[in-house]
Amino acid sequence: MAFGINPWLGLLLIAIVFVALSEYLFFKTELAEWVYCIICMSLMSGFSESGRINNLKQIFSVCDYWKIRLIENCILACPFIIFLLYKNSHSAALLLIPASFIMVFVSLIPGVKMVLPTPFAKIPWEFPSGFRKTILLILLAMFLFVKAIQVENFNLSLFSIGFVFVVFMSYYFKAEPIEYYSIYTMNSKAFLLKKISFALYCSGLLTLPMQLIVAVFFPDNILIQAFLQFGAWVFLISIILAKYSAFPNEMHFPQVILLALSLWFPPAIFFTVPIFWIKARNNLNEIPG
Amino acid sequence: MIKISDLYKSYGKNQVLQGIDLEIQKGQVHGLVGENGAGKTTLFRCLAGLESHSGQIQSDIDILKDNTGFLQTNPYFLSKITGWEYLKLLCSARNIKDEDFESKNIFELPLKQYAENYSTGMKKKLALTGILLQQNKVFILDEPFNGVDIHSNIMINEIINKLRNNGKYILISSHIFSSLSNCCDRIHLLKNGKIEKTVIKKDFEILNKEMKSFVLGDRLENFKIK
Numbered sequence: 001m002a003f004g005i006n007p008w009l010g011l012l013l014i015a016i017v018f019v020a021l022s023e024y025l026f027f028k029t030e031l032a033e034w035v036y037c038i039i040c041m042s043l044m045s046g047f048s049e050s051g052r053i054n055n056l057k058q059i060f061s062v063c064d065y066w067k068i069r070l071i072e073n074c075i076l077a078c079p080f081i082i083f084l085l086y087k088n089s090h091s092a093a094l095l096l097i098p099a100s101f102i103m104v105f106v107s108l109i110p111g112v113k114m115v116l117p118t119p120f121a122k123i124p125w126e127f128p129s130g131f132r133k134t135i136l137l138i139l140l141a142m143f144l145f146v147k148a149i150q151v152e153n154f155n156l157s158l159f160s161i162g163f164v165f166v167v168f169m170s171y172y173f174k175a176e177p178i179e180y181y182s183i184y185t186m187n188s189k190a191f192l193l194k195k196i197s198f199a200l201y202c203s204g205l206l207t208l209p210m211q212l213i214v215a216v217f218f219p220d221n222i223l224i225q226a227f228l229q230f231g232a233w234v235f236l237i238s239i240i241l242a243k244y245s246a247f248p249n250e251m252h253f254p255q256v257i258l259l260a261l262s263l264w265f266p267p268a269i270f271f272t273v274p275i276f277w278i279k280a281r282n283n284l285n286e287i288p289g
Numbered sequence: 290m291i292k293i294s295d296l297y298k299s300y301g302k303n304q305v306l307q308g309i310d311l312e313i314q315k316g317q318v319h320g321l322v323g324e325n326g327a328g329k330t331t332l333f334r335c336l337a338g339l340e341s342h343s344g345q346i347q348s349d350i351d352i353l354k355d356n357t358g359f360l361q362t363n364p365y366f367l368s369k370i371t372g373w374e375y376l377k378l379l380c381s382a383r384n385i386k387d388e389d390f391e392s393k394n395i396f397e398l399p400l401k402q403y404a405e406n407y408s409t410g411m412k413k414k415l416a417l418t419g420i421l422l423q424q425n426k427v428f429i430l431d432e433p434f435n436g437v438d439i440h441s442n443i444m445i446n447e448i449i450n451k452l453r454n455n456g457k458y459i460l461i462s463s464h465i466f467s468s469l470s471n472c473c474d475r476i477h478l479l480k481n482g483k484i485e486k487t488v489i490k491k492d493f494e495i496l497n498k499e500m501k502s503f504v505l506g507d508r509l510e511n512f513k514i515k
Contacts, residue, residue: 115371115401115403121373121377124374124382128369128370128374129369176367179339179361180367182337182338182339182354183378183379183382184383185384288340288342
């Protein structure tokens with residue numbers, strides 16, 4: 001029996017989420033069209049990953065290789081271009097068309113081997129790895145944040161902090177190989193607490209200074225800020241626990257449903273976190289050794 | 290001593306290990322040979338605490354998993370993690386405060402580069418450095434000589450000798466018989482999920498000849514290589 005959702009339903013859900021997030025972005029900031037272009041290019045750069053490119057070149061003929069690269073970039077860029085046109089952002093849409101073609105050749109540039117320094121280098125391993133993989137998104141969030149302070153837009157400043165948290169949460173979506181759990185000489189409780197404390201520390205390292213700046217510029221809204229920070233931390237914890245409640249497998253329906261429930265009805269998180277905690281501990285205790 | 294008794298492991302209907310009985314002595318290097326799919330890696334994973342199994346693994350070590358360094362055939366490195374960060378991860382997982390990895394970089398690896406971009410041999414050497422830094426009591430080395438250059442081969446042989454002299458438990462697999470015969474005190478032949486034979490050093494040559502005759506038979510004559 002196959003698991004998963006119907007691909008057409010999946011596509012429909014993606015389309016709905018895409019439109020909703022796009023509308024939200026355009027509602028929140030005047031710079032949305034340029035942010036939109038950066039997001040599209042950033043996603044497109046995923047197709048240019050050197051290992052993938054080498055595989056494609058080995059498997060397909062030169063002609064087919066270029067066709068595939070062009071078609072995949074076009075498929076990705078299309079919804080962005082259509083939405084930009086719908087929003088009358090013709091210049092951004094026009095920029096995205098040649099950019100999609102140019103991105104086809106990005107593979108010709110040798111892979112950049114430069115190691116990006118991170119403030120988390122001594123902390124294993126989600127944050128140093130994740131930070132480097134999502135640096136463009138972090139920079140985008142920082143850009144939005146600076147703009148928010150510049151134009152004195154409190155909502156946008158909170159949005160950018162929330163965006164940083166969403167990026168941080170993404171570091172915990174995928175399960176690592178079991179070996180990376182097994183190397184620890186600690187019980188499941190200590191392991192989970194260590195993971196959580198590192199996540200809180202690392203996320204705080206970047207978001208607390210942002211919160212401080214917001215507090216200076218918008219001193220009347222400190223309670224809302226505290227609510228966001230606390231809520232985001234609780235969500236971060238719940239995602240870590242959700243991951244290990246399915247470990248060593250990837251998160252599946254039960255975890256996703258409980259997370260979605262918490263997102264839709266935030267007080268539910270006070271039930272889902274303990275559920276995930278118990279399940280994660282039981283799950284890790286079942287790992288042999 | 291590590292005593293493995295009646296160890297069984299299956300994946301669904303595929304019974305990989307079918308009652309392994311094996312004793313691993315302290316300060317001795319045990320080799321494991323067998324065809325592809327014989328169950329060597331599965332046995333190693335059971336010993337390293339990565340797979341559930343039936344049967345017993347007894348030892349004089351408190352928690353075997355926490356004192357075992359497992360060098361995998363193809364070590365997996367997380368994306369965008371440098372060699373230095375990988376070593377730091379392994380050490381911090383065992384509460385070892387060491388950070389002076391440059392002076393202990395015996396294979397002269399580029400620790401400041403991403404480990405995922407290392408060559409096959411470099412990955413193996415990084416993983417080996419990691420389990421050495423962890424100060425394990427048990428070393429399970431799955432194909433340690435695979436993909437490494439000649440200098441590193443010599444170095445790995447010397448490391449194994451030192452580990453033996455320091456009274457560690459060492460279990461190695463290799464598809465190159467000469468590599469095993471150089472460094473092992475005993476070689477176990479794994480066949481169809483069972484230890485079919487255990488041979489001590491003076492009988493290695495006999496085992497080698499037996500394996501050659503079993504493997505080759507008259508197959509090459511049939512193939513008629515010109």
